[in-house]
Amino acid sequence: MEKTMEALLMYAPGDFRLERVPVPEPAEGEIVVRVEGAGICAGDVKTLHGGIRVWGTCEKDRFIEAPCIGGHEFIGRVVAVGAGVEGVEIGGRMISEQVIPCGKCRYCLSGNYWMCARSDIYGFKKCAQGGFAEYMKFHRRGRNHRIPPDMPLELALLTEPYACSMHAVERGRIGHDDVVVVSGLGCIGLGMINAAGNLHPRLLIGLDLRPKRLEMAKRFGADLSMNPEETDVVGAVKELTGGYGCDVFIEASGNVGSVRQGLAMIRNLGRFVEFGVFASEITADWNIIGDTKEIDVLGSHLGPYCYGAVIKGLERGDICGDGVISHMFPLREWKRAFETAEKDPEAVKVALIP
Numbered sequence: 627m628e629k630t631m632e633a634l635l636m637y638a639p640g641d642f643r644l645e646r647v648p649v650p651e652p653a654e655g656e657i658v659v660r661v662e663g664a665g666i667c668a669g670d671v672k673t674l675h676g677g678i679r680v681w682g683t684c685e686k687d688r689f690i691e692a693p694c695i696g697g698h699e700f701i702g703r704v705v706a707v708g709a710g711v712e713g714v715e716i717g718g719r720m721i722s723e724q725v726i727p728c729g730k731c732r733y734c735l736s737g738n739y740w741m742c743a744r745s746d747i748y749g750f751k752k753c754a755q756g757g758f759a760e761y762m763k764f765h766r767r768g769r770n771h772r773i774p775p776d777m778p779l780e781l782a783l784l785t786e787p788y789a790c791s792m793h794a795v796e797r798g799r800i801g802h803d804d805v806v807v808v809s810g811l812g813c814i815g816l817g818m819i820n821a822a823g824n825l826h827p828r829l830l831i832g833l834d835l836r837p838k839r840l841e842m843a844k845r846f847g848a849d850l851s852m853n854p855e856e857t858d859v860v861g862a863v864k865e866l867t868g869g870y871g872c873d874v875f876i877e878a879s880g881n882v883g884s885v886r887q888g889l890a891m892i893r894n895l896g897r898f899v900e901f902g903v904f905a906s907e908i909t910a911d912w913n914i915i916g917d918t919k920e921i922d923v924l925g926s927h928l929g930p931y932c933y934g935a936v937i938k939g940l941e942r943g944d945i946c947g948d949g950v951i952s953h954m955f956p957l958r959e960w961k962r963a964f965e966t967a968e969k970d971p972e973a974v975k976v977a978l979i980p
């Protein structure tokens with residue numbers, strides 16, 4: 627194995643650098659993989675632009691331990707294992723869940739590991755360097771899963787984002803009689819359409835501004851898709867529901883307009899699932915939640931207990947991923963890749979291939 631590798635390090639907002647760094651070596655319990663690919667998350671683009679959730683307002687509330695190798699949507703082939711690792715073959719394909727549970731805090735001890743108080747997430751911490759590199763290390767406490775050897779990379783790379791989709795859909799407790807709206811049809815929103823569609827609700831509606839994504843949502847199981855810039859979506863959903871509004875609204879755009887539309891189109895006692903990540907604080911009419919509609923607001927974060935199900939669904943084909951990975955770039959072209967992810971209307975999920 628080589629001694630050094632190419633890696634994309636995040637130093638500061640606007641300061642990402644491609645550098646040569648040592649190839650990680652596995653200590654006890656650790657696994658080193660040759661990265662096959664790593665998707666660029668909308669969050670990664672926000673991180674490049676100084677997203678406050680990552681960089682904080684001062685040193686004290688900074689989430690990232692910079693410089694750190696980015697990327698949490700990776701797939702790799704095992705090249706080395708440390709002492710004490712069992713049941714992992716060299717050459718096998720693996721993914722590690724994005725959060726590394728500490729195993730000691732009250733969340734980990736109660737099975738709610740994705741809310742771990744330490745919140746060690748690949749791509750943000752010194753102990754959890756990410757997949758924008760030729761090699762990476764899976765932490766000894768990482769939750770690792772096998773990827774089938776013959777699964778196309780374009781599908782395998784969707785495991786992490788689709789696990790987030792599945793968890794958000796589960797939070798919505800969708801029933802067969804429900805009218806469900808998913809707002810924001812990026813990779814994760816499309817995965818929500820997939821996961822929600824598999825529960826066979828009465829009506830499944832996707833909302834997005836990009837024609838390509840609206841068309842994909844229909845292909846992935848939405849009964850209807852609408853563009854809020856062209857259609858009065860609140861009026862349309864009310865009309866489709868006898869004036870009541872949708873039962874479940876899943877917010878996956880991280881856009882203030884989407885939140886306001888959701889609060890307006892959801893029925894009394896409806897379930898509002900918030901997954902989107904916002905660039906800054908937003909304002910919306912909080913009265914709607916209590917005084918007006920008695921809504922259940924349900925947050926959703928990461929994809930706990932969903933990786934195995936997503937991998938199985940992708941393998942069986944009842945979770946679709948056709949065309950979601952719209953672009954692949956070599957790691958060296960990371961700037962072009964980030965620009966494409968941010969600005970190209972045809973882009974859905976852009977991946978880096980180290």
Ligand SMILES: [Zn+2]
Pocket residue numbers: 667668669698699787
């Ligand atoms: Zn992500």
Ligand SMILES: [Zn+2]
Pocket residue numbers: 727728729730731732733734735739741742743744
């Ligand atoms: Zn913990």
